[in-house]
Amino acid sequence: MGDGGTEAKNLVLSSRMRGPGGTRPIVVKLGGSVITDKSRKFCVRREVLKRLAEELAATGEPLVVVHGGGSFGHPLASEYGLRSGLRERSQLIGVSLTHRAMEQLNGYVIEALQGAGLPAVAIQPSACAVMERGRIAYMEIRAFKEFLGLGLVPVSYGDVVPDLARGVSILSGDQLVVYLAQKLNAKRVVIGVDVGGVYTGDPKVDKEAKLIREITPEDWEKMEKSIGGARGPDVTGGMANKIRELLELAKCGIEAQVVDATRPGVVKRAILGEPGMGTRIISR
């Protein structure tokens, strides 16, 4: 083949020919409480992952997948106090263990996607992002663009990332979704959670809690206090934090839907653009 030859160039050029905007992907978040059992450490829900992988594959859309930490990353990040940065050398092994746990969960996600025929490739946030006081200060996203342009499915995840002020920070899957959706000019964002959407209270404990169909930046202030949280330990802040991130995205004109990923078919339909299945986060 020598240097790759003409044919190789053809596939590369065809990906370049999509123009300067490139492929507009749909960014899909698979919540940690959907794909793992948060009540049991290192417990992945293989059947759920398999079903979700098949739903993603069935859409035929260009996708970027982000998943949360669930019962893999969160317990270790809490145990070693990583949320508030590095204070002592004894935390270093915690950084090592937390990242490794996230890679293990990521491995299950990748293999499920491969099983459904999707050419999924992990992209490690801590290899390409630098944070400052808990926010992404810089992220090299060429790998996402290049892989996406070739027809691969980048799969990223919440991670423990270098932080210029704190040593390390926890990058939540939610912050990552919003960052990537903006930088990759996403067509839309689908957030798969383990409840029907965003409620006026915690639907898991409050029978009176009502599903909110739509949230705009203007609504948010009066709503914020009553929003229900996600179940189990979550070092990244639960549902209210999720919505704050998504409102930032809405302000940029990228709509998000928070939907129940535990119900078969819902994530697929949301990816394909069907409205009204959970909570829309939009800006008017």
Next chain:
Amino acid sequence: MGDGGTEAKNLVLSSRMRGPGGTRPIVVKLGGSVITDKSRKFCVRREVLKRLAEELAATGEPLVVVHGGGSFGHPLASEYGLRSGLRERSQLIGVSLTHRAMEQLNGYVIEALQGAGLPAVAIQPSACAVMERGRIAYMEIRAFKEFLGLGLVPVSYGDVVPDLARGVSILSGDQLVVYLAQKLNAKRVVIGVDVGGVYTGDPKVDKEAKLIREITPEDWEKMEKSIGGARGPDVTGGMANKIRELLELAKCGIEAQVVDATRPGVVKRAILGEPGMGTRIISR
């Protein structure tokens, strides 16, 4: 803790106080034919990894570890013809499988290092490097610097990486070692292989082959043709390619030693600077 507080800053500042040059690490390559059985697909040598991890931990030196693909990455990269780039969509799943195989091998390496008490963190090359016609065109190495500065041990590996001209290329562990050693201003480089160093022939088949104690850029032209190759399928070019990469490094004043990592204690002694155990690649 609020925003991380004073204590967190102290550990971060102490890493910054090492000055603009930062920590000068020793870059250690663990050859794929050392840590895996190249004759058996996906076969890791756990006992060898455990011993090497203990040797690395015993040095107390700041380390960056790079490992090869061995029987994990190479067979898949060959099967899908990835060395000559992407020509058709059927290769995409091969990119996905090859990267996943490398992450699995990397997982074994990380866990062995953790077992020896080292806070090892993977750094995925395909998340932070872009190649052009098989050479690194750009690589974001902040994660290496930041993690190293904090006292973590970055562990990277040969990988399938986006290539601007070919779609993807195989980044060899050897090319990566040289790139990182230059960019991180390494104190020295240790290349662990499964023979005693570089020989005048292939020591595995030629009983007359003699160990070469020293190679300089000037010697190389007359030597190149007779250098022995590494055993088994290697999509990245074997021993001659390894030396070409290391001679580039020697020209920048960074010395490398190619040593027998299958002999207990040799890698540790080479890291600590003991000379004369294999082949030195230097520039006079």
